Amino acid sequence: xxxxxxxxxxxxxxxxxxxxxxxxxxxxxxxxxxxxxxxxxxxxxxxxxxxxxxxxxxxxxxxxxxxxxxxxxxxxxxxxxxxxxxxxxxxxxxxxxxxxxxxxxxxxxxxxxxxxxxxxxxxxxxxxxxxxxxxxxxxxxxxxxxxxxxxxxxxxxxxxxxxxxxxxxxxxxxxxxxxxxxxxxxxxxxxxxxxxxxxxxxxxxxxxxxxxxxxxxxxxxxxxxxxxxxxxxxxxxxxxxxxxxxxxxxxxxxxxxxxxxxxxxxxxxxxxxxxxxxxxxxxxxxxxxxxxxxxxxxxxxxxxxxxxxxxx
Numbered sequence: 001x002x003x004x005x006x007x008x009x010x011x012x013x014x015x016x017x018x019x020x021x022x023x024x025x026x027x028x029x030x031x032x033x034x035x036x037x038x039x040x041x042x043x044x045x046x047x048x049x050x051x052x053x054x055x056x057x058x059x060x061x062x063x064x065x066x067x068x069x070x071x072x073x074x075x076x077x078x079x080x081x082x083x084x085x086x087x088x089x090x091x092x093x094x095x096x097x098x099x100x101x102x103x104x105x106x107x108x109x110x111x112x113x114x115x116x117x118x119x120x121x122x123x124x125x126x127x128x129x130x131x132x133x134x135x136x137x138x139x140x141x142x143x144x145x146x147x148x149x150x151x152x153x154x155x156x157x158x159x160x161x162x163x164x165x166x167x168x169x170x171x172x173x174x175x176x177x178x179x180x181x182x183x184x185x186x187x188x189x190x191x192x193x194x195x196x197x198x199x200x201x202x203x204x205x206x207x208x209x210x211x212x213x214x215x216x217x218x219x220x221x222x223x224x225x226x227x228x229x230x231x232x233x234x235x236x237x238x239x240x241x242x243x244x245x246x247x248x249x250x251x252x253x254x255x256x257x258x259x260x261x262x263x264x265x266x267x268x269x270x271x272x273x274x275x276x277x278x279x280x281x282x283x284x285x286x287x288x289x290x291x292x293x294x295x296x297x298x299x300x301x302x303x304x305x306x307x308x309x310x311x312x
Contacts, residue, residue: 003084004052005302008045010070013275016091016291017057023295033070043073049083053302056086060094061274062253068094068113072120079121087124087301088117089294091273092249096131114138126297128273128290129220129248144307146297148248148271151288153183155269156216165189165213169231177218191231211239221249225256229263236264249273252280260284
């Protein structure tokens with residue numbers, strides 16, 4: 001007999017949590033997430049979770065520190081309410097880009113965040129499209145890293161584009177691009193990008209043929225939009241017919257939306273791992289839902305079934 005399944009959420013992406021619950025056929029757990037006048041977070045779990053299998057859906061998206069603290073405090077509240085198991089469902093893992101010491105005297109913040117989540121009382125973590133796969137090793141508890149590829153590939157197939165080439169905006173994304181190109185019987189190309197500083201990108205070369213092709217720029221996230229916009233300009237200069245941009249995580253910080261709207265990119269395809277506020281929406285942006293995929297993973301974890309088939 002399986003224990004009762006409960007799903008809770010903070011303020012980061014409640015719409016996604018509700019959609020996940022709709023897919024699971026259950027009610028979203030009741031919790032008060034408020035703020036004291038001095039800015040401290042106050043959380044109260046209204047449902048009985050004693051002995052329950054609980055899942056907290058909370059991407060650590062902007063405002064990153066606020067959403068991270070909501071996650072940690074909610075997990076602590078659920079743990080102290082005697083839940084049997086707690087799984088942190090973090091569709092977007094903030095601080096993931098700080099996953100190594102790139103220069104002297106800098107932190108490995110992705111590891112620090114992993115420590116904070118673990119010590120809060122989480123038993124398992126469910127994430128999506130980690131910026132770097134090795135972040136799974138920062139945790140001493142099980143981590144399932146799902147991929148949005150099935151949802152995105154299904155949408156691209158329906159677009160019925162001919163002469164398709166998938167383009168990685170940097171060498172680090174080559175493996176991701178190769179997987180998409182293989183499944184859609186397309187070619188691939190790689191952009192040689194250098195970063196002289198944070199959020200600054202310089203493009204030097206395009207490795208591969210993009211001439212007279214429909215190019216799809218593929219990345220795990222779009223932050224300020226600078227890199228992806230520059231890459232689109234280079235691809236058009238190299239003779240691409242059209243350029244589309246695809247990413248799992250639409251961070252869209254700063255002037256990202258304005259840059260994308262003014263760019264040569266025809267359409268930006270993203271998922272709803274991050275909630276897009278009104279100011280971060282655009283007619284160019286199409287949002288695909290990963291709620292059914294996360295719901296299926298939650299169901300399998302709850303029923304102690306394999307989730308490995310969801311990783312392809």
